[in-house]
Amino acid sequence: MKYEAISAGALDESQTIGTPSTNNSxxxxxxxxxxxxxxxxxxxxxxxxxxxxxxxxxPIMDMLHRSIHDPLIVDHLPKTVAxxxxxxxxxxxxxxxxxxxxQELVSLHxxxxxxxxxxxxxxxxxxxRSLLSKSARGLARLNAGAGLESAADTxxxxxxxxxxxxxxxxxxxxxxxxSRYTLSYxxxxxxxxxxxxxxxxxxxxxxxxxxxxxxxxxxxSALITVLCLLLGYPLAHLLATLxxxxxxxxxxxxxxxxxxxxxxxxxxWIVLLQTEGVINDVLISIGLISERIRMVHxxxxxxxAMTHILLPFMVLPLYxxxxxxxxxxxxxxxxxxxxxxxxxxxxxxxxxxxxxxAGAILTFILSIGFYITPALVGGRSGQMISNFIAYHMQxxxxxxxxxxxxxILLGMVLLLYFVYNRLIGINSxxxx
Amino acid sequence: MNKxxxxxxxxxxxxxxxxxxxLVVKNFNLDIAQGEFVTMLGPSxxxxxxxxxxxxxxxxxxxxxxxxxxxxxxxLAPHKRDIGMVFxxxxxxxxxxxxxxxxxxxxxxxxxxxxxxxxxxxxxxxIELPQVAGRRPGQLSGxxxxxxxxxxxxxxxxxxxxxxxxxxxxxxxxxxxxQYEIKRLHERLGITVLYVTxxxxxxxxxxxxxxxxxxxxxxxxxxxxxxxxxxxxxxxAQFIGENNKLSGQVEQINxxxxxxxxxxxxxxxxxxxxxxCGEPTTLSIRPERIQINPDASYDNRFDxxxxxxxxxGDHLRTRVELMNHDQFIVKVPNGAHPLAISKGDQVQVGWHxxxxxxxxxxxxxxx
Numbered sequence: 001m002k003y004e005a006i007s008a009g010a011l012d013e014s015q016t017i018g019t020p021s022t023n024n025s026x027x028x029x030x031x032x033x034x035x036x037x038x039x040x041x042x043x044x045x046x047x048x049x050x051x052x053x054x055x056x057x058x059p060i061m062d063m064l065h066r067s068i069h070d071p072l073i074v075d076h077l078p079k080t081v082a083x084x085x086x087x088x089x090x091x092x093x094x095x096x097x098x099x100x101x102x103q104e105l106v107s108l109h110x111x112x113x114x115x116x117x118x119x120x121x122x123x124x125x126x127x128x129r130s131l132l133s134k135s136a137r138g139l140a141r142l143n144a145g146a147g148l149e150s151a152a153d154t155x156x157x158x159x160x161x162x163x164x165x166x167x168x169x170x171x172x173x174x175x176x177x178x179s180r181y182t183l184s185y186x187x188x189x190x191x192x193x194x195x196x197x198x199x200x201x202x203x204x205x206x207x208x209x210x211x212x213x214x215x216x217x218x219x220x221s222a223l224i225t226v227l228c229l230l231l232g233y234p235l236a237h238l239l240a241t242l243x244x245x246x247x248x249x250x251x252x253x254x255x256x257x258x259x260x261x262x263x264x265x266x267x268x269w270i271v272l273l274q275t276e277g278v279i280n281d282v283l284i285s286i287g288l289i290s291e292r293i294r295m296v297h298x299x300x301x302x303x304x305a306m307t308h309i310l311l312p313f314m315v316l317p318l319y320x321x322x323x324x325x326x327x328x329x330x331x332x333x334x335x336x337x338x339x340x341x342x343x344x345x346x347x348x349x350x351x352x353x354x355x356x357x358a359g360a361i362l363t364f365i366l367s368i369g370f371y372i373t374p375a376l377v378g379g380r381s382g383q384m385i386s387n388f389i390a391y392h393m394q395x396x397x398x399x400x401x402x403x404x405x406x407x408i409l410l411g412m413v414l415l416l417y418f419v420y421n422r423l424i425g426i427n428s429x430x431x432x
Numbered sequence: 433m434n435k436x437x438x439x440x441x442x443x444x445x446x447x448x449x450x451x452x453x454x455l456v457v458k459n460f461n462l463d464i465a466q467g468e469f470v471t472m473l474g475p476s477x478x479x480x481x482x483x484x485x486x487x488x489x490x491x492x493x494x495x496x497x498x499x500x501x502x503x504x505x506x507x508l509a510p511h512k513r514d515i516g517m518v519f520x521x522x523x524x525x526x527x528x529x530x531x532x533x534x535x536x537x538x539x540x541x542x543x544x545x546x547x548x549x550x551x552x553x554x555x556x557x558x559i560e561l562p563q564v565a566g567r568r569p570g571q572l573s574g575x576x577x578x579x580x581x582x583x584x585x586x587x588x589x590x591x592x593x594x595x596x597x598x599x600x601x602x603x604x605x606x607x608x609x610x611q612y613e614i615k616r617l618h619e620r621l622g623i624t625v626l627y628v629t630x631x632x633x634x635x636x637x638x639x640x641x642x643x644x645x646x647x648x649x650x651x652x653x654x655x656x657x658x659x660x661x662x663x664x665x666x667x668x669a670q671f672i673g674e675n676n677k678l679s680g681q682v683e684q685i686n687x688x689x690x691x692x693x694x695x696x697x698x699x700x701x702x703x704x705x706x707x708x709c710g711e712p713t714t715l716s717i718r719p720e721r722i723q724i725n726p727d728a729s730y731d732n733r734f735d736x737x738x739x740x741x742x743x744x745g746d747h748l749r750t751r752v753e754l755m756n757h758d759q760f761i762v763k764v765p766n767g768a769h770p771l772a773i774s775k776g777d778q779v780q781v782g783w784h785x786x787x788x789x790x791x792x793x794x795x796x797x798x799x
Contacts, residue, residue: 326521326523328519328520328521328523329523329525331488331490331510331517331519331523332517332519332523332524332525333525333536334489334490334509334510334511335488335489335510335511335513335515335516335517335585335594336511336516336517336536336537336540336584336585336588337511337514337537337540337541337588338511338536338537338540339511339540340511342540343511346536347525350527351525351526351527
């Protein structure tokens with residue numbers, strides 16, 4: 001038999017490879033010969049490596065650092081933090097602690113740094129901002145007058161300025177932030193916080209937003225991915241099976257929106273979908289609806305516009321996989337007796353899985369971090385996590401929380417990658 | 433034999449066009465008897481694969497009828513035709529194991545599980561590859577894939593098997609071996625085979641009958657011997673085997689002999705498809721039927737000059753100049769008494785009248 005002859009030949013060949021004694025020097029020779037090639041290959045990618053390092057790795061590292069780094073309180077109220085070190089959170093702290101805080105508040109007030117500190121503490125317990133500024137102003141006035149004799153006087157004076165100082169809550173807020181590195185941003189991003197006793201607990205229900213937002217972002221992304229798959233799969237199949245000339249034309253039509261500005265595409269959806277827009281006009285004029293439907297500045301509009309924008313990311317990987325599936329597989333299946341549907345499900349579909357995986361993972365990852373479209377057409381209900389990240393970056397200036405939300409997003413993407421790798425294998429991913 | 437035996441597969445005046453202008457297949461007629469091995473042979477683009485695809489149901493005939501076992505199948509979907517098919521690049525499903533590939537047609541037919549297992553095992557034994565059941569097609573060599581593809585087309589016991597250049601991707605040695613194996617299986621299982629190839633050796637060694645295609649028309653449909661020994665036109669003579677052709681004019685024509693003038697020489701020939709004197713004709717002579725320094729029994733004897741000698745082991749390929757024609761090939765067998773000729777020698781070459789066939793004049797520019 002022929003194949004026996006082949007395997008016998010292979011055995012002969014393996015025996016002709018050198019004896020062990022010459023192996024080492026051979027390896028060294030090979031290494032020496034390869035060294036220059038490897039150095040050259042490395043030098044070729046050095047510029048890119050530097051670029052990626054500076055513009056990609058470093059910002060991400062910085063963001064991750066910011067999400068746990070919180071030195072504000074430790075830096076501005078060092079003595080208070082130190083004095084609270086031994087505090088047991090059961091009763092109000094000792095009088096000396098009041099005196100230390102009073103002193104630090106007054107000096108912060110003078111240096112005009114109080115707003116920052118008060119703002120940060122306010123994110124832990126609301127009301128801290130007003131409490132601190134009111135107390136600092138009051139204490140400064142007292143200092144300017146007679147001054148305070150003893151620590152006990154200071155405590156009484158502070159409680160007189162604001163009765164909340166007789167509570168342990170403000171003190172707990174300061175103590176919760178007594179470290180340069182904290183998980184409080186991540187807790188906040190997951191609707192949790194350190195409570196009065198210093199334990200992690202859920203935020204009161206009316207202050208919970210991020211968990212629901214994360215779930216909504218994921219659900220929307222999943223919906224958009226499924227829609228892209230449903231719309232893109234037949235299209236990619238058509239592209240892969242049509243004769244070259246016609247498939248090229250179709251391909252251009254797929255890519256054309258790709259080359260148009262994202263902003264233009266999004267705003268044109270507003271034009272189409274708005275209450276006084278084209279689609280509503282048409283529906284009214286053919287009598288399908290009697291009242292105008294609100295289709296934009298809500299979840300519906302966001303899903304429609306994002307599906308349209310992300311469709312090419314689904315079509316292209318699918319197309320590249322389908323292009324390499326010979327039509328003879330389907331023919332073979334048919335000739336072996338399979339009905340068209342059976343042949344599709346058992347022969348064609350499994351072979352397109354790498355494309356489905358690549359397209360889905362690409363679309364999903366892009367959509368969970370999508371910003372512009374939800375910002376423009378999302379309205380209130382169509383907002384996604386990235387819009388809140390932007391809000392905390394630009395408006396509330398709570399960069400730590402923004403970084404923590406970004407960190408969670410990054411973690412989710414990595415998790416997704418890991419799961420995909422486990423289930424399907426990242427090597428089978430075919431993007432283009 | 434009754435009618436359905438001799439007409440198991442029947443093409444009746446089948447025509448096919450893709451663009452509505454040019455016919456890829458022109459008025460194709462073919463009857464295949466049950467158990468027969470018929471090959472469609474022809475250069476690429478001659479319409480042979482199109483005919484095969486029409487029979488399999490992947491292309492529809494523009495005109496005409498195709499019958500399998502007396503039933504018209506023009507409007508029958510491919511999966512209902514019960515035809516085994518071997519594809520050019522095997523088309524083994526890459527995501528399934530060999531055993532799953534083989535069980536696919538059986539699962540589709542909803543056979544009981546134990547039955548499937550048994551049949552798959554038998555099929556693997558038949559191709560002598562029982563050890564590959566759990567492997568995927570990508571892990572097999574080309575020859576092994578070819579065997580599996582063959583087994584898959586046979587495992588559901590179809591009566592008719594179509595093969596579309598199944599050996600095209602194999603190397604020469606493997607190809608020859610597979611030819612014998614396919615032939616052996618055909619005889620053992622008694623199946624009807626329609627085989628497509630552009631390789632004439634393949635066609636000659638395997639087939640009961642061969643249909644030679646050119647430009648959508650069957651040029652000759654005959655047994656391998658008939659095709660090689662008695663080609664009915666110049667295309668077939670040229671396409672099958674090696675052939676010396678001499679262009680000339682008919683001088684004289686009788687029932688079973690004619691005289692053709694080639695460059696002033698009169699050649700005795702056998703009239704095949706010429707009708708009258710004065711007609712242009714192509715003489716076809718096989719290189720192995722030509723004798724160097726012939727004796728007086730040869731009807732045709734001419735002077736020639738040896739231009740080139742190529743040693744082929746079992747024969748000596750000799751190119752001579754004859755009647756102003758410098759591509760005239762003579763095969764000299766390397767027998768017990770080798771000829772002592774060398775380049776530049778003046779020799780005599782001769783052939784019998786029956787080995788020199790006067791065919792139609794070929795249109796210039798064609799093979």
